[in-house]
Amino acid sequence: MADTISDLIANIASTYATDTIFILGKGPSADLIDPQVFSSAMVIALNDAEQIAPADISIFHADWAKASIAANGYRSRAYLTSTDFTAPLRQVVHVEHTPLTQESTDLMMQRFQAGVLVIEDILFITALQVARKVAALRGRPQTIYMVGFDFNFEAGHTYSERVERDFAAGSEADRRLVFTMQEFFFINALYILKGSELEVKHVGAKPFSVLSPTELNHMFGRRLDAPEDGHPRKVSVVAELTTNHFGDRLRLERMIRSAKASGADHIKLQKRDVDSFYAPEQLTAPYVSPFGKTFADYRHQLELSRDDFAFVDKLCRDLNIGWFVSVLDEPSFRFLQEFDPPIIKLPSTISEHRDYLDYVSKNYTRSVVLSTGMTDDAYERWVLETFTSCEQLILMQANSAYPTPLEDCGVGIVRHYHELSKVHPHIVPAYSSHDFGWLGSALAVAAGARMVEKHVKLGNTEWAHFDAVAVDLTTPAFKDYVDHIREAERIVGEEEKKVNSSEHHKYRRKAS
Incomplete structure (x- = not known):
């Protein structure tokens, strides 16, 4: 014992x-x-x-x-x-x-x-x-x-x-x-x-x-319903939980509460139909985890059930934090519709699944977060031609390397999306941070990003694989990240030039 x-x-x-x-x-x-x-x-x-x-x-x-x-x-x-x-x-x-x-x-x-x-x-x-x-x-x-x-x-x-x-x-x-x-x-x-x-x-x-x-x-604790400094927020910060909850509802709850306590505006989850998303040989392959002996055992454990999503919905409403899901296939898309999601995400992982992406464009008219890792300008043109009916198209610059080398972060692409938004008002520029730390995300805010996303985890386990850039919710790291984003928002300010109350003339012209 x-x-x-x-x-x-x-x-x-x-x-x-x-x-x-x-x-x-x-x-x-x-x-x-x-x-x-x-x-x-x-x-x-x-x-x-x-x-x-x-x-x-x-x-x-x-x-x-x-x-x-x-x-x-x-x-x-x-x-x-x-x-x-x-x-x-x-x-x-x-x-x-x-x-x-x-x-x-x-x-x-x-x-x-x-x-x-x-x-x-x-x-x-x-x-x-x-x-x-x-x-x-x-x-x-x-x-x-x-x-x-x-x-x-x-x-x-x-x-x-x-x-x-x-x-x-x-x-x-x-x-x-x-x-x-x-x-x-x-x-x-x-x-x-x-x-x-x-x-x-x-x-x-x-x-x-x-x-x-x-x-x-x-x-x-931290009171988050209104910024203490009185400055309105324009950038939505997303805590990307991926599947780091391991299908454990208690762990999931702690992650959501921690994300809220750190200042996040949304948490994000994932949903896929395991049996159809992966090839049969992948599912039967040996895989060491506490949940069984095969990759299928492992992946099934990580997927959240209908009751789990109902739990997430209620908890997030109680905490006043948004939630949305990376929806990787059509069965999962249909499954999520019963929760009437105001936002869904289509991740870089499925950028080549054109039939499915086209299906979503025709059957979902609310806000779509579309991550653009592993794609080029030809994909961008296809997306702009395809996603014309959604309320918002949140184009999220991403590089699919974990971690992303500094020279591949592509903050300039965020600036490009910002310019696109002037021509296509339904476009919202965004940035998915697969780089270390906060600097890339803060620069993305300066380039026009109105949503930034960071991967998070809850401590470490001896068996789990976490991507290298996931920040630990049991440390101040994610709160520090959010604080830097809020600071970047304040520094960027408005695009309209005006005289601020903090300004004064050192040499005033004397009245004649």
């Missing part, structure tokens, strides 16, 4: 590059935290606190927690439990539960100091043991934010409002005793951990709290 727990923790910890861990309880102060705060760091939830925000690991031993988690739809990647709990497509590790009695309180704290991992009645002790294992695996200290631990019993206001139904049993007197006891053990744990590999920061309004929920939001 020890190896299983270590492997589980190592796999999840490798997803994140930050040395931050959130331990999530259900106190009402959790409602004051922007859920996006949790998007790019490891989250350990206690009992059914995963209702508040998706978690990496949930820890519980009570049957009521098992019932609540099952009823609310499994929002953790993995579970540590002593029950007979099972969860579809989730890893479950069964760990011994050691009950707390009046005589065994010292033994629990002794286990805590010794680093023994069992499921304690005081669940945050177990969560802190997990955090210690993460610190050991990473070989460096970790900062732990304790969120939703109010240790305050008030009848009718015990739990977060995001917890739709309280499954917990017990009388009010029992609960009051539990809250009081937990606070005592928390203070004791803080004392034990002084100078250790864990820096524990309580978020709340207690004397031992290090910061308030508002301060945590300022540290990790």
Whole structure:
């Protein structure tokens, strides 16, 4: 079992590059935290606190927690439990539960100091043991934010409002005793951990709290509904998720939330009909992945289902971020139409599939993003002659090398598309960044791009192949990219020449 727990923790910890861990309880102060705060760091939830925000690991031993988690739809990647709990497509590790009695309180704290991992009645002790294992695996200290631990019993206001139904049993007197006891053990744990590999920061309004929920939001969150500087945005930034969600809905959710928190305007996914898109010999070829032994096993796992796309649609509406899809074949195009997409993308990968592209041009009249990697001016002429009925034709300059050499980025092509847009008003210039960093995209904005796209991923895994230019959402890299695009927008400004309020004449002509 020890190896299983270590492997589980190592796999999840490798997803994140930050040395931050959130331990999530259900106190009402959790409602004051922007859920996006949790998007790019490891989250350990206690009992059914995963209702508040998706978690990496949930820890519980009570049957009521098992019932609540099952009823609310499994929002953790993995579970540590002593029950007979099972969860579809989730890893479950069964760990011994050691009950707390009046005589065994010292033994629990002794286990805590010794680093023994069992499921304690005081669940945050177990969560802190997990955090210690993460610190050991990473070989460096970790900062732990304790969120939703109010240790305050008030009848009718015990739990977060995001917890739709309280499954917990017990009388009010029992609960009051539990809250009081937990606070005592928390203070004791803080004392034990002084100078250790864990820096524990309580978020709340207690004397031992290090910061308030508002301060945590300022540290990790970002208000994105309106630019803080008051400047309107003209450039849409797209976080291209490709298939880096691996068909894992929880991973997908975290990527979308992270993209939103970084400032993206849209996220983009992919859809293809695996069985018809690839040749039979490709599908049967051996391929090493956690999903099977063939390339077909791997590709089928990466494709999102109808329920997955419905989930994406609702989540993006809730977060106020757009989404669209690279649609690689006719079956996928027909499939996506039930979601009434305002935008679809036709990627460079299928630029030679003229029959399919022509089919889309005749059957879709809204906005089409068309990437032009591996094409020339003859293709451009064909596109302009073919896509005449769409509301917008977003011509996206791209080079299909990953990474793209600087001399092949072709920002001048964006300027060419900008000139085309003066003749063909439905054309929108755009740029797909397969180069490293932000400079090419910022120059594209200066050349007239009104949409820029960057590939993103969520940490690394030992088996997956990521293209070299995908930026990691668990680091500040994508937020930095977005910030540079916003700065480029401001520097470019308007095309109409006028006197700005910042200007003044050093030498004014004297009145006669």
